[in-house]
Amino acid sequence: MSRNAESTAFRSALEVIRAVEPRVADAIGAELTDQRESLKLIASENYASPATLLAMGNWFSDKYAEGTVGRRFYAGCQNVDTVEALAAEHARELFGAAHAYVQPHSGIDANLVAFWAVLADRVESPALKKAQVRQVNDLTEADWFALRRELGNQRMLGMSLDAGGHLTHGFRPNISGKMFDQRSYGTDPTTGLIDYDRVAEAAREFKPLILVGGYSAYPRKVNFRILREIADSVGATFMVDMAHFAGLVAGKVFTGDFDPVPHAHIVTTTTHKSLRGPRGGMVLCQPELADQVDRGCPMVLGGPLPHVMAAKAVALAEARRPDFADYAQRIVDNAQALAEGLLSRGATLVTGGTDNHLVLIDVSGYGLTGRQAEQALLDSGIVTNRNSVPQDPSGAWYTSGIRIGTPALTTRGLGTAEMDQTAELIHTVLTQTTAGANADGTPSKAKYTLDPGLADKVAGQATDLLATYPLYPGVDLS
Numbered sequence: 489m490s491r492n493a494e495s496t497a498f499r500s501a502l503e504v505i506r507a508v509e510p511r512v513a514d515a516i517g518a519e520l521t522d523q524r525e526s527l528k529l530i531a532s533e534n535y536a537s538p539a540t541l542l543a544m545g546n547w548f549s550d551k552y553a554e555g556t557v558g559r560r561f562y563a564g565c566q567n568v569d570t571v572e573a574l575a576a577e578h579a580r581e582l583f584g585a586a587h588a589y590v591q592p593h594s595g596i597d598a599n600l601v602a603f604w605a606v607l608a609d610r611v612e613s614p615a616l617k618k619a620q621v622r623q624v625n626d627l628t629e630a631d632w633f634a635l636r637r638e639l640g641n642q643r644m645l646g647m648s649l650d651a652g653g654h655l656t657h658g659f660r661p662n663i664s665g666k667m668f669d670q671r672s673y674g675t676d677p678t679t680g681l682i683d684y685d686r687v688a689e690a691a692r693e694f695k696p697l698i699l700v701g702g703y704s705a706y707p708r709k710v711n712f713r714i715l716r717e718i719a720d721s722v723g724a725t726f727m728v729d730m731a732h733f734a735g736l737v738a739g740k741v742f743t744g745d746f747d748p749v750p751h752a753h754i755v756t757t758t759t760h761k762s763l764r765g766p767r768g769g770m771v772l773c774q775p776e777l778a779d780q781v782d783r784g785c786p787m788v789l790g791g792p793l794p795h796v797m798a799a800k801a802v803a804l805a806e807a808r809r810p811d812f813a814d815y816a817q818r819i820v821d822n823a824q825a826l827a828e829g830l831l832s833r834g835a836t837l838v839t840g841g842t843d844n845h846l847v848l849i850d851v852s853g854y855g856l857t858g859r860q861a862e863q864a865l866l867d868s869g870i871v872t873n874r875n876s877v878p879q880d881p882s883g884a885w886y887t888s889g890i891r892i893g894t895p896a897l898t899t900r901g902l903g904t905a906e907m908d909q910t911a912e913l914i915h916t917v918l919t920q921t922t923a924g925a926n927a928d929g930t931p932s933k934a935k936y937t938l939d940p941g942l943a944d945k946v947a948g949q950a951t952d953l954l955a956t957y958p959l960y961p962g963v964d965l966s
């Protein structure tokens with residue numbers, strides 16, 4: 489692809505937008521500048537390719553396409569069928585999955601589709617059976633009452649939020665925690681690792697309908713073969729949310745016991761994190777759940793977004809290329825170099841290191857909360873996010889952790905040497921930041937002091953580090 493073509497495409501698009509609402513064109517341009525200038529260590533973000541971005545900005549967005557390929561509730565969906573079928577085919581081939589549903593608009597939506605599919609497949613309910621075969625009008629008020637009671641009172645066992653699980657794995661403020669009677673499994677307090685015997689014990693006691701594996705902030709590999717055995721031993725459906733590490737599965741860094749696809753009944757993911765596609769979600773499943781999963785829209789989801797499915801097809805085609813495996817390996821090499829760099833300078837890391845794309849720093853060792861550390865790093869041009877650590881004394885809002893991840897910087901081309909320099913910058917900021925106090929003299933969880941001169945100096949060093957690795961080098965908007 490010539491650099492000229494990319495520049496021309498984005499420049500022309502901005503010109504067209506500018507003619508209608510120049511402030512939007514300006515904001516889009518400013519966002520590119522900001523992204524180019526920041527050292528992005530947010531573990532859940534990445535930079536999609538120009539081809540993926542361009543596949544989203546077109547008239548596919550105008551089309552309604554409820555239903556699935558070849559079975560739509562709207563006429564004229566032949567071209568949507570083409571891109572949806574392509575995206576699903578790439579997903580099946582890439583992950584070795586029996587079935588792929590590429591319509592979910594996000595990871596949370598993909599999880600809702602999966603929950604519905606498992607409930608519909610597993611819950612023994614005569615009322616539900618009637619509803620499924622579209623005899624909805626035959627259902628009495630008593631049937632509806634029974635159906636709500638049966639569907640709304642099932643059990644889910646997932647990883648706890650402070651051990652690295654996601655909100656949608658049954659955490660109370662999320663709909664999953666309200667729909668399901670939920671218990672969670674944590675990690676070993678000494679090692680920070682999943683204790684599979686404890687998970688098995690919790691499963692035996694609780695007998696969940698769904699056992700959820702997967703995480704947002706666990707820096708290690710998960711043995712999905714063992715989790716499947718645990719699920720089987722109690723008759724649970726095994727669901728894995730691989731939103732964070734889908735790119736490592738796609739790039740064959742996680743194989744065998746650590747690849748969820750052969751082990752889980754159903755796998756959900758986002759497409760925009762380590763997988764480096766457009767913002768969106770997907771569900772992969774075994775054949776027996778395919779029918780229910782395909783009911784995602786309109787059962788759970790609003791109308792599919794054909795322009796995003798087109799972009800998913802492009803990004804998944806990219807992930808099937810051999811160089812994606814190299815990218816995935818470099819993500820992990822970089823995360824390990826970053827972890828080493830931090831450890832050698834005295835930082836405390838949850839689990840003492842990483843096997844994947846993320847590192848979780850326990851910043852209480854620096855006398856800070858996650859909130860203070862996140863803000864001080866941001867002042868210094870380093871973008872991270874605060875995150876709970878196991879048994880976090882500062883709670884889910886302030887937290888004691890900083891989560892950092894390498895998918896985005898690896899896309900820019902930074903390598904292990906730059907990760908060591910990044911570790912130095914992070915360590916410098918955290919050692920030079922001091923926790924502040926409230927007006928009444930009590931320790932504040934939010935206030936901090938950091939010499940602005942030092943913050944500026946680090947921000948300059950971060951910019952220098954990025955200068956050799958331009959973001960979207962083919963895009964010149966000037």
Ligand code: PLP
Binds near residue numbers: 595654729731758769
């Ligand atoms: N599942 C996991 C494990 C996640 O980490 C996230 C996002 O952070 C999601 C689901 C939700 O994804 P989305 O923001 O696309 O809905």
